[in-house]
Structures are given as C-alpha cells and as structure tokens.
Amino acid sequence: MAQQVDGPRRAPLNRDRVLRAAVVLADEAGIESLSMRNLAQELGVVPMALYKHVANKEQLLDGMVDVVVGEIDPPVRDADWKVAIRQRILSARAVLLRHPWASRVIESRPQPTPVVLDYMNSIVGMFRSGGFSVDLTHHVMHVLGSRMWGFTQELFPASPLPADPATQTATLRELAARYPHIAEIAMAVTHDEGSVVGHGCDDQFEFEFAVDLLLDGFERLHQRGWASRRSTG
Amino acid sequence: MAQQVDGPRRAPLNRDRVLRAAVVLADEAGIESLSMRNLAQELGVVPMALYKHVANKEQLLDGMVDVVVGEIDPPVRDADWKVAIRQRILSARAVLLRHPWASRVIESRPQPTPVVLDYMNSIVGMFRSGGFSVDLTHHVMHVLGSRMWGFTQELFPASPLPADPATQTATLRELAARYPHIAEIAMAVTHDEGSVVGHGCDDQFEFEFAVDLLLDGFERLHQRGWASRRSTG
DNA sequence: GAGTATGGTGTACGGCGTACACCGTCAAGC
DNA sequence: GCTTGACGGTGTACGCCGTACACCATACTC
Numbered sequence A, B: 001m002a003q004q005v006d007g008p009r010r011a012p013l014n015r016d017r018v019l020r021a022a023v024v025l026a027d028e029a030g031i032e033s034l035s036m037r038n039l040a041q042e043l044g045v046v047p048m049a050l051y052k053h054v055a056n057k058e059q060l061l062d063g064m065v066d067v068v069v070g071e072i073d074p075p076v077r078d079a080d081w082k083v084a085i086r087q088r089i090l091s092a093r094a095v096l097l098r099h100p101w102a103s104r105v106i107e108s109r110p111q112p113t114p115v116v117l118d119y120m121n122s123i124v125g126m127f128r129s130g131g132f133s134v135d136l137t138h139h140v141m142h143v144l145g146s147r148m149w150g151f152t153q154e155l156f157p158a159s160p161l162p163a164d165p166a167t168q169t170a171t172l173r174e175l176a177a178r179y180p181h182i183a184e185i186a187m188a189v190t191h192d193e194g195s196v197v198g199h200g201c202d203d204q205f206e207f208e209f210a211v212d213l214l215l216d217g218f219e220r221l222h223q224r225g226w227a228s229r230r231s232t233g
Numbered sequence C: 001g002a003g004t005a006t007g008g009t010g011t012a013c014g015g016c017g018t019a020c021a022c023c024g025t026c027a028a029g030c
Numbered sequence D: 001g002c003t004t005g006a007c008g009g010t011g012t013a014c015g016c017c018g019t020a021c022a023c024c025a026t027a028c029t030c
Helices: A015-029 A036-042 A047-052 A057-069 A081-098 A102-108 A114-129 A134-149 A165-178 A180-192 A203-223 B015-029 B036-042 B047-052 B057-069 B081-098 B102-108 B114-129 B134-149 B165-178 B180-192 B203-223
Strands: none
Touching: A015 A036, A015 A057, A036 A047, A036 A057, A057 A081, A057 A102, A057 A114, A081 A102, A081 A114, A081 A134, A081 A203, A102 A134, A114 A134, A114 B165, A114 B180, A134 A203, A134 B180, A134 B203, A165 A180, A165 B114, A180 B114, A180 B134, A203 B134, A203 B203, B015 B036, B015 B057, B036 B047, B036 B057, B057 B081, B057 B102, B057 B114, B081 B102, B081 B114, B081 B134, B081 B203, B102 B134, B114 B134, B134 B203, B165 B180
C-alpha cells in the first residue's frame, strides 16, 4: 500500500509501463525526442531508473517494436491465402500509420525479437497453407521485404509542391528544365488531385498497388509450379 | 606554393576531398565511426575545419550519397527498357556492395540532392521510352522503391546459424519448436548450400529474383494497357 | 529484528554536433 | 610597399546523448 505521508507513492514502474510510455512519447513528440532523459522525465523519474527495467536503449526500441507488432490484427481464418495476406498486411499498415516512427525503428533493429519472429512465422505459414513450396515461400518473403510490415521505405518522399499556385508553376518550370521526366509525373499528379491542395502522392494507393502487384506475381509463380534451379522444393 | 620551412604545408582541403575521405572512412571503419571528429583526425585537421567545407553533418552525408550515386554506370544505350533498367539497377547494386553503409544513409536522407534526382529522372525516362504511360511509370517507380538503388532494406537479416553442426541442430530444433514455418525455410537453405558454411541466404539471388518479378509485373501491366481509374494517362 | 532483494537517486564520464571568437596566410588595390 | 579583407584552420565551450557506478530507501522474508 502506498505511504500516506509525503503524498501517495507512485506505483512502481515496470517494463510494460516504460514501453508504453515510450510509444506514446514517440507518437506525440517524434522519435527524435525519445531520449532516455526525456522518457524518464515523462515518467516522473530520474533517467537511470529506466535501466532497472530495460537493459539499454536498444532493448527499449526492441520492446517498442513488440508493442507495435502486438497491435497488428491476427490473421483472418478460412480465407484464401491472397486475401488473408493482403488483409494482414493492410492491418499492419494501419498500425504503422498510428505510429509513424515505427517503420524506421523496425528497419534499425539488428535482431528480431520473438514477437517479430512470431509475426514472420505466421506470414510464412499463410503462404505454406496456400500451397506454396518452402522454397518459393522463402523467396517471396524476401520480395515482400518491408511491405510485410505495412510500409515501403519511402526514399525521398515526394516533397509537396508549394501551395501557392504562382510559386508552384515556377517550381514546376524549374523542375521541368532539369528533370523533365520527373516533372511530367509531378504535373500529372497535381492535375489529378484537383490541384491546390496538391499534397503529393496517395501513399495508400501506392502501397496497395504495390502489394497487389507483388501478390499477383507470387500467384503466377505458384500456379506455374515455380521451382528453383537448386532444389525441387 | 607550399612553404618550405616548417615542412611542406598541406594543400588546403576542399569539399571534394572531405567527401571522398568520408566515403573511405565509412567504407573502412563503418558508418558508425564516421563522426566529424574522426573524419577531421583522418584528414589531419581540427574538427571545426570541416565546417568550412560542408555546412553540417547532414550535408556531409548528402555529399557522400552523391559520390556513391556518381559511381553508378550510365544507362546502356539502345537496349530494351527491361534489359536496360535491370542492368542499371544491378550496376547500382554493385556500387552499394562496395559501400555497405550507403543504403542506410540513402534511406535517411530527407531531401534528394540534384544528383539523386538526376538518377531518378533517368530511370523514369527509361520507362517512358519503353512506352510506359506517365501514370504507370509513376506507380511502378513507387513499387521499385529502394530496389531502384540496388538494395532491399533487409529487415532482420537472416542471422547465420552457428557453424558448429551440433549447436546448429540444437538451434534448429529450438527454432522448429517455436517458429516451425521459419525453421522449415532455414533447414531447406542450409541443406541447399552443402551446409557447413551455411551463411544464410544468397542475397544476390534474392535481389535479382525480386527485380525480375517486379519487372515482369510491370511488363504485364504495360502490355495490358493498364490505366488508373483516375486518369487515362 | 536482521538480511536482502527491488527500485529509485546522484554523480560523473566520454562521446557527439556545432556556435563563436580568433588568428595566420595570401592576393588585390591603393 | 603597405593595407585590407577573404579564406581556411584553430581552440574553447555548450548542451545534448547513453550509461557505469556507488548509494540509499522501502518492503518482504526468515
């Protein structure tokens, strides 16, 4: 029981509370603000107190990934492999949209945690019960890559064009002079969107487009009985 | 001319020498050893001297990416789009294998440099002269993602199994108990390789497998005259 | 009541990027 | 030939970071 004098004593921290607070802090202030010192302050505790619950910052990040991965929906039962995998991946994506920092953190983990392995294992299992050979499943998992987690590493996210129409056309003209092919795309996109807002690409569309293209490709290989040169898998 | 007394005066630094030294340092000591302080020491200069040539560390990294991207072969002329793009991507991959740190640095750049835009522009151009619509080109560029630069972000790179056969089978048994589907793949891989060395997956094979699957998918969409719902592109 | 595990504290260290004031060298202009 | 000013290298210092280590208060066990 908490001590009466000196105000009610805070319930002791534990690993779970630390991890959840870290996730909230990263969600609200951005991953770059997640330092051991900031997190401790958020928890009303001295920085070194955290080290009683996580070994170091790397393990904190591992734990945060576990929290996030834990939010992904379980696989739907009794569905076609393609539908089931698509749905699972889109669920993962929905989670990552709630935790925009998570994709970068996932990328940075040197070793998978058990929670991560569980998720991957379950995806592999979905291909296998769709009739994919071990060998083909292995390769398509590599092809899926980060999209299995619901994100494409956006290299150089298409920077939004300036909102002001005047500077926008100026920027486009400049772009067209140096990078005509890119400009062509940028112009098509801004036209499509009814312009003005023109905030760039529709990430969700691009993601689903990619996943569908991949799954279609996987299906085709599967149907054709693809087998590697090295084994009959 | 260098002064005679007091030893020959070092030729003054410039941006290029700084960038090249940074690339060499990252190649040899790893990107985590690339601090302004280490780099300065390597150049026989005090840390703050670097700031006369690069605005800050971010710009240093941008410049390093430019150096690396500059090593990618120019596109082959007069080839089928598929052959040409495949070849260009594999050239990019060869470059990245020489600079293993580069993929992570590329991922971390918030804004593309002109050199980067040039490369992307040229890839877009290859699709366009292959007859792809603006719209389809846009989407396939998103699908390509990091593979356009010759890498797949390897999430949780398959950790090599222990070399010792005894502990290897023990590890596999453990794996099989918790993650049966993953274990199945791990076992297949180790068998394929004539085992013993068993260093994991053949990254080059996986990469080419993925690129070919993607390019085939692109070709199919192109041949079928794919058009988005939003525009007839 | 003594012993001990648990969890929070305080101090300190070595690293990082970099702001800022400074200074030696050299070329240009009078 | 002297002055001026730009350029490139220096030295110091600040505020962050992760975290090692010694310490201490509480609370539970025997």
